Amino acid sequence: MSGEYGRAFALMREQADEAWREYTRHAFVEGMKDGSLPRAAFLHYLRQDYVFLVHFSRAWALAVVKSETHAEMLAASRTVNGLISEEMQLHIGICEAAGISQDALFATAERAENLAYTRFVLEAGYSGDLLDLLAALAPCVMGYGEIGRRLSAEASSDVYADWIATYAGEEYQGACHAVGALMDSAFARRIGDDYEASPRWDRLCKTFRTATELEVNFWQMGLTP
Amino acid sequence: MSGEYGRAFALMREQADEAWREYTRHAFVEGMKDGSLPRAAFLHYLRQDYVFLVHFSRAWALAVVKSETHAEMLAASRTVNGLISEEMQLHIGICEAAGISQDALFATAERAENLAYTRFVLEAGYSGDLLDLLAALAPCVMGYGEIGRRLSAEASSDVYADWIATYAGEEYQGACHAVGALMDSAFARRIGDDYEASPRWDRLCKTFRTATELEVNFWQMGLTP
Amino acid sequence: MSGEYGRAFALMREQADEAWREYTRHAFVEGMKDGSLPRAAFLHYLRQDYVFLVHFSRAWALAVVKSETHAEMLAASRTVNGLISEEMQLHIGICEAAGISQDALFATAERAENLAYTRFVLEAGYSGDLLDLLAALAPCVMGYGEIGRRLSAEASSDVYADWIATYAGEEYQGACHAVGALMDSAFARRIGDDYEASPRWDRLCKTFRTATELEVNFWQMGLTP
Amino acid sequence: MSGEYGRAFALMREQADEAWREYTRHAFVEGMKDGSLPRAAFLHYLRQDYVFLVHFSRAWALAVVKSETHAEMLAASRTVNGLISEEMQLHIGICEAAGISQDALFATAERAENLAYTRFVLEAGYSGDLLDLLAALAPCVMGYGEIGRRLSAEASSDVYADWIATYAGEEYQGACHAVGALMDSAFARRIGDDYEASPRWDRLCKTFRTATELEVNFWQMGLTP
Numbered sequence: 001m002s003g004e005y006g007r008a009f010a011l012m013r014e015q016a017d018e019a020w021r022e023y024t025r026h027a028f029v030e031g032m033k034d035g036s037l038p039r040a041a042f043l044h045y046l047r048q049d050y051v052f053l054v055h056f057s058r059a060w061a062l063a064v065v066k067s068e069t070h071a072e073m074l075a076a077s078r079t080v081n082g083l084i085s086e087e088m089q090l091h092i093g094i095c096e097a098a099g100i101s102q103d104a105l106f107a108t109a110e111r112a113e114n115l116a117y118t119r120f121v122l123e124a125g126y127s128g129d130l131l132d133l134l135a136a137l138a139p140c141v142m143g144y145g146e147i148g149r150r151l152s153a154e155a156s157s158d159v160y161a162d163w164i165a166t167y168a169g170e171e172y173q174g175a176c177h178a179v180g181a182l183m184d185s186a187f188a189r190r191i192g193d194d195y196e197a198s199p200r201w202d203r204l205c206k207t208f209r210t211a212t213e214l215e216v217n218f219w220q221m222g223l224t225p
Numbered sequence: 226m227s228g229e230y231g232r233a234f235a236l237m238r239e240q241a242d243e244a245w246r247e248y249t250r251h252a253f254v255e256g257m258k259d260g261s262l263p264r265a266a267f268l269h270y271l272r273q274d275y276v277f278l279v280h281f282s283r284a285w286a287l288a289v290v291k292s293e294t295h296a297e298m299l300a301a302s303r304t305v306n307g308l309i310s311e312e313m314q315l316h317i318g319i320c321e322a323a324g325i326s327q328d329a330l331f332a333t334a335e336r337a338e339n340l341a342y343t344r345f346v347l348e349a350g351y352s353g354d355l356l357d358l359l360a361a362l363a364p365c366v367m368g369y370g371e372i373g374r375r376l377s378a379e380a381s382s383d384v385y386a387d388w389i390a391t392y393a394g395e396e397y398q399g400a401c402h403a404v405g406a407l408m409d410s411a412f413a414r415r416i417g418d419d420y421e422a423s424p425r426w427d428r429l430c431k432t433f434r435t436a437t438e439l440e441v442n443f444w445q446m447g448l449t450p
Numbered sequence: 451m452s453g454e455y456g457r458a459f460a461l462m463r464e465q466a467d468e469a470w471r472e473y474t475r476h477a478f479v480e481g482m483k484d485g486s487l488p489r490a491a492f493l494h495y496l497r498q499d500y501v502f503l504v505h506f507s508r509a510w511a512l513a514v515v516k517s518e519t520h521a522e523m524l525a526a527s528r529t530v531n532g533l534i535s536e537e538m539q540l541h542i543g544i545c546e547a548a549g550i551s552q553d554a555l556f557a558t559a560e561r562a563e564n565l566a567y568t569r570f571v572l573e574a575g576y577s578g579d580l581l582d583l584l585a586a587l588a589p590c591v592m593g594y595g596e597i598g599r600r601l602s603a604e605a606s607s608d609v610y611a612d613w614i615a616t617y618a619g620e621e622y623q624g625a626c627h628a629v630g631a632l633m634d635s636a637f638a639r640r641i642g643d644d645y646e647a648s649p650r651w652d653r654l655c656k657t658f659r660t661a662t663e664l665e666v667n668f669w670q671m672g673l674t675p
Numbered sequence: 676m677s678g679e680y681g682r683a684f685a686l687m688r689e690q691a692d693e694a695w696r697e698y699t700r701h702a703f704v705e706g707m708k709d710g711s712l713p714r715a716a717f718l719h720y721l722r723q724d725y726v727f728l729v730h731f732s733r734a735w736a737l738a739v740v741k742s743e744t745h746a747e748m749l750a751a752s753r754t755v756n757g758l759i760s761e762e763m764q765l766h767i768g769i770c771e772a773a774g775i776s777q778d779a780l781f782a783t784a785e786r787a788e789n790l791a792y793t794r795f796v797l798e799a800g801y802s803g804d805l806l807d808l809l810a811a812l813a814p815c816v817m818g819y820g821e822i823g824r825r826l827s828a829e830a831s832s833d834v835y836a837d838w839i840a841t842y843a844g845e846e847y848q849g850a851c852h853a854v855g856a857l858m859d860s861a862f863a864r865r866i867g868d869d870y871e872a873s874p875r876w877d878r879l880c881k882t883f884r885t886a887t888e889l890e891v892n893f894w895q896m897g898l899t900p
Contacts, residue, residue, distance in 0.1 A: 058742070059740075061736045061751075061752065062736070064732070064739075064755065065733045066577055066578075068653070070729070070763075073729070073736075073759060074759060076736075077736065077756065088745075106745070112341060112438070112439070115345060116345075120344045122348045123344040123351070127283075127515065129578050189649060190649060190650055191641075198642070210340070217337060279520070283515045283517070286511045286512070286514035286515045287515045289530065290515065298504070298508070298534060302530055305511075305530070353741075354802075414874055416873075416874065425865055425866075508802075565885070566794070569791070570790060570794045573797045573801070
């Protein structure tokens with residue numbers, strides 16, 4: 001089995017089954033697809049997502065610290081740059097266009113659902129090795145890639161076309177492929193090729209599933225500004 | 226200002242004002258006071274609290290790692306021992322008496338409200354120094370001390386007398402005083418005696434307040450088995 | 451293959467071959483065996499070893515943080531206690547008897563050979579998982595057990611009988627067995643039973659060997675007060 | 676007092692006095708100045724320095740993780756990129772030109788003096804906050820800047836002109852100024868403007884001085900291939 005974004009991700013996604021479906025087909029997502037998502041919910045989500053990206057970037061920087069090879073360091077540091085220099089700028093831009101100043105954006109009070117997710121990812125990384133961290137990071141990276149691609153094909157409204165285009169776009173999809181390749185080589189290096197035979201597999205899948213469930217809670221928070 | 230559990234705690238508690246009140250006077254707490262708390266809610270809470278203590282003990286072990294003096298190491302490692310050897314045993318005992326086997330207890334699925342709290346504390350500790358960690362650890366330790374003492378004086382029912390006696394008891398109160406003393410000396414060592422004048426004060430108070438809010442969510446979770 | 455102190459240790463010790471021999475049969479050790487080691491060298495070593503134990507205890511506390519099971523937490527926290535409450539007290543006692551006050555002991559300036567070793571162990575633990583940490587911790591724990599036992603059988607002088615008796619004694623040997631058992635179960639849990647087939651094996655052995663080499667440097671430092 | 680590379684650095688440098696002088700005027704450095712340094716020593720140093728940069732980049736990535744503001748994250752991540760994408764490439768280039776293949780370079784066995792230094796820096800960062808980490812990172816960054824500038828003015832030989840030009844160059848000097856500015860703002864944010872009055876000052880200066888002493892050992896290692 002080897003999906004679009006690599007084999008380790010494909011296998012973990014399969015294990016996370018219903019949770020993965022709940023996450024990638026959440027009412028919030030479907031609301032972006034057909035344009036029915038209220039603007040206030042979207043902007044509320046975007047501000048929380050900015051705070052999320054601050055900590056998510058820190059978690060990717062931790063992946064550089066936890067790297068064992070030059071290739072791992074390079075792949076992880078490219079992701080940090082993409083997040084800090086590009087994705088966070090995107091949020092700043094959309095928010096400014098919507099009349100939310102950078103100061104207001106930076107001052108956004110972090111919601112509990114948001115905090116739960118990023119602290120879980122960072123702690124998984126601090127307490128474990130690169131695999132534990134990647135298992136916690138993957139659902140966000142690849143889930144958005146999958147959602148972007150599907151919505152790009154299925155959207156019946158262009159209200160959220162910008163958001164969709166970003167995650168369906170070549171650049172973001174390229175990042176997903178790079179992270180998938182990083183995962184596969186990092187897994188091979190530490191547990192061999194037969195991932196599922198590793199005694200660590202269940203725990204890694206659990207970390208992936210928990211992060212997926214925390215994504216569900218994040219969308220849910222998006223619906224309740 | 227110097228309360229029962231030391232000066233740093235007293236000042237932070239004051240800053241956390243309403244959140245502190247919501248936490249220490251939560252409906253769950255009042256339900257233990259007058260005995261109206263449903264048993265199912267109590268046992269559900271106790272099982273989650275066991276999972277909580279696993280990670281909370283890890284966080285106190287991190288306080289040993291982050292110590293800069295022999296006295297700090299000793300104080301923190303005594304707390305780890307109290308948690309692992311005593312408090313966790315207490316939960317095992319109460320649960321067994323209630324027909325919940327140790328295996329069932331260990332297999333308790335961690336709720337999101339629970340996970341959010343312990344990962345927040347651990348991450349605060351990993352990313353910061355001992356002060357950041359202590360600011361995140363204090364609300365649980367001292368809040369339970371305060372609740373235990375008050376309920377011991379005000380309880381109108383003996384349904385939850387065991388729980389109350391534990392936290393109102395000399396041993397637990399002694400632990401609270403020890404942690405209070407550790408905080409005061411750790412604060413003096415790193416930011417001097419005028420805590421409030423330190424540029425770090427606001428951030429430390431914010432960490433304390435966030436942990437307090439996560440305690441509120443934890444009680445709330447207790448009410449929804 | 452399963453030695454005195456467990457299988458994982460026995461296999462790693464075998465891999466570290468010459469380095470292990472250099473460490474456990476170092477001139478410093480042989481000098482304790484026949485009593486020819488100058489007292490000044492011994493006391494100099496003891497003071498450095500006290501500073502070493504401060505950081506080594508912090509590293510064992512990190513093993514509690516990195517534990518995944520209650521049994522791992524218990525085993526690691528018992529070692530922390532043994533180090534902080536007993537082994538460090540022993541050093542304080544011997545030094546006081548030799549006219550080195552506790553203040554003088556605490557003020558010992560850390561030598562580079564000492565610093566190199568403990569920071570290597572702590573960093574291995576922070577950056578990796580429990581296995582990486584245990585591979586770095588084992589040479590000190592078990593090496594001293596092995597040296598103590600051998601010297602207890604072979605010593606031709608009683609000048610260093612106290613030191614030898616401590617490490618040959620039941621209590622210390624029991625600690626070595628406990629750490630060996632912790633290693634074996636932690637390895638089984640994370641890489642299965644066929645340690646040598648794990649892709650991580652070489653790197654873990656390298657960590658063990660590096661720690662062993664840093665032990666050689668530590669004895670060497672002992673000879674040059 | 677405010678030197679070329681900011682005030683915090685200037686004050687710490689002053690405190691490290693003789694150690695700083697030993698480091699920046701080491702025989703290895705003077706040998707590059709007058710061209711008397713044997714080529715074998717230089718290449719040996721360069722290979723060790725490559726291994727050093729791997730871990731030093733990880734330590735700068737840790738600075739991103741430990742950042743509390745967007746500005747801190749940006750400054751630290753720019754340094755990571757400079758190290759991974761540029762400075763490490765430079766070493767690869769010089770070594771290749773000298774007949775040392777990339778494979779040989781990557782396979783360089785880490786010397787104890789090298790390991791001691793990077794693990795000290797990483798551990799200071801993991802166990803402390805951003806200030807502890809910056810105090811450990813600064814001597815390398817700014818010391819090379821200072822050495823480059825002085826040698827650029829004083830060199831009596833062009834044998835090592837490339838190396839000197841790199842560290843005396845605008846790009847590297849710009850990086851030193853950026854790190855100096857990051858230090859000053861990070862210090863102000865955490866301990867205020869009167870650095871020397873902070874209870875943390877002595878410990879931070881000690882970290883800086885220890886890193887400086889480890890730089891002296893590193894040059895010394897360079898002289899003994």
